[in-house]
Amino acid sequence: MDTIRVNLGNRGYDIHIGSDLITQVGDLVQPLSLGRHLGLVTHPALAEPYGSVVADSLRRAGHEVSLLTVPPGEESKSLEEAVRLSRALVRARLDRGSALIGLGGGVIGDLSGFVAATLYRGIPFINLPTTLLAQVDSSVGGKTGVNLPEGKNLVGAFHQPHLVVADVLTLRTLPEREFRSGLVEVVKHGMIADPVLFQRLEEQADGILARDPGTLQEIVRRSCAIKARVVEADEREAGLRAMLNFGHTVGHAVEAALGYGAITHGEAVAHGMLVAAALSVRRGLCPEADAVRLRRLLTRFGLPGVPLPSPESLETYMVSDKKARDGVLQFVLTRGVGSVTFAPVFDRDELRLALQDVRR
Template identity: 45%
Template sequence: MMKTLEVDLGNRSYPIYIGTDLIDQPELFNACEKATSIYIVTNTTVAPLYSERLTKTLEKFGKPVRIIALPDGESYKDWKNLQLIFDDLLKFGADRQTMLVALGGGVIGDMTGFAAASFMRGIRFIQVPTTLLAQVDSSVGGKTGINHPLGKNMIGAFHQPVAVIADLNTLKTLPPRELSAGLAEVVKHGAIADAQFLDWIEANAKALLACDTDAMGHAVLRSCEIKSAVVSADEREGGIRATLNFGHTFGHAIEAGMGYGEWLHGEAVGCGMVLGADLSCRLKRISKADVERLTKIIHSMNLPIVPPKFGVKRYMELMQVDKKTEGGQIRYVILEKIGKAQIESAPDALVKETLSATGAA
């Protein structure tokens, strides 16, 4: 089974392949034909699982294939580990025609993408996302970067991959916590853009949690369709793309406040959506029933729905530094209704109510 989807970005357009056993199919990696060398960037958890198979696939292009394995986890998404990629590229003579292949989750994809964006001012890369979060979200759209001690993804670039290859089989080895974290972004896509898809998610929660291939295939495909349509319309997040950050203003505050790596990104986003929905209700857009339903769906995916109790002051501080602020004003993604979102600022008083009501303060 394989489905192909095109992200339409003019001369930077690229295909997303979704299916089973894709990492064994050299023809999907055809962009490597013009490469002088190929570097698989992965982490020490994923490497033993798939790097040998992927190496075998890539060696068919007759170019040197090397593996760079970074430590695993969000806490390593920093300059120090990015530098390890540059060190190896330079040590082994990579050049402007070198291809990077990101094999792993969102951290590996973001770091590899930023390495590709910055190495010699830009080389090509392919995304091979092996986590659900990366398949439904971070591998698509060209956002790349690393964290700064004062904020998540503060340093980065927009740099589109030349292909995304989402092998559903790799999800079978995911720890349940990581699977749930990915489902948070799937729920998000329904919540902000497609009420019918949210109905489907609600009805198929069990199949998704069991990582059923058909259900997962549909969830990944529909998520990529929604995300790539938004990205095509607004690549650099001047407008509508920011709605993809639903749950992220609160979520980033949770991640930063806990220390990166304590909560998974998807867990923080899941919980952040509970707060975002509550705030949308206080702004009189969606009903209490909508909030309860969304909270229940998030909960059904085994995601946390009660935020850490940092208190109002700390949350406001943490959100202040988020990239979504403008002139000091925090910007929130607000649900107009289930399936439709927009960006706006909100009165601090209402935000405080949300923080209190949800247990954050």
């Protein structure tokens, strides 16, 4: 087992990464001195085998566990579902000393984290991420929230977890497309801050795609370490944390243009990273060879997998992006594998040329 400490003063916490950890959750939470009664939130399809394994482990450690399920899918990240969960937890007699545990992907983490942030004005939250995206990205950083019909993640709270336990064995049952999409955020972490991680991805691509637990443990550890360092430096996203948006300005536009559901978030961000790299090469910031490495690695992982929409269809979505200030797009660009820089993009033609570079 590897452990990464996220140093945030009295809100600091550990991230444990390894194999077969969900059977040991009862022992792993002991140092936290949680209340006796715990709420466990997951999807019906994850309740067996994972949920019952977690509940058994917690019960062996002396806890009472109330297991609650929410339907899968982004639609469950709603205020209505948060209300339903909160009421069920109160009726199950969770009290102010209780903690809430989320077992699942980013939807479960964001929703149950939000409920933990607000129920009784905040109770401890423990995240057991079971998708690659959740293990390397959404479980670290303390952002919780739900969607509104008007847009994603519009209601939420910063609520750091008390503990994160990423069991890489749970990734074995993840659908292939979800797994590959999660890999995009790992590639992103390599691109923005860790050339060694990027090289490991290149060298170990076969083991990763075969979901070899040892290989996954290393890439999840390196990825979490990067996100943890960025979050430590900028907990509330005042500046530096924006580097995590590499590939996301164009990525969000691609998701919106194709319609959510037609392309995964990861596939869209893969396009976004390629466009950001093309822009960076055009500006002389990034060696062409590094942009080629990025494209090769993504291709090796079967990404983006869906063609990039036309520049015209993307443009309207890009100016409405929350990163566009006064019509000027704030871009995260690359100086090559392992290094980022921020720059405004004023010139629509420059962007169009970069989009064309990627479509070729």
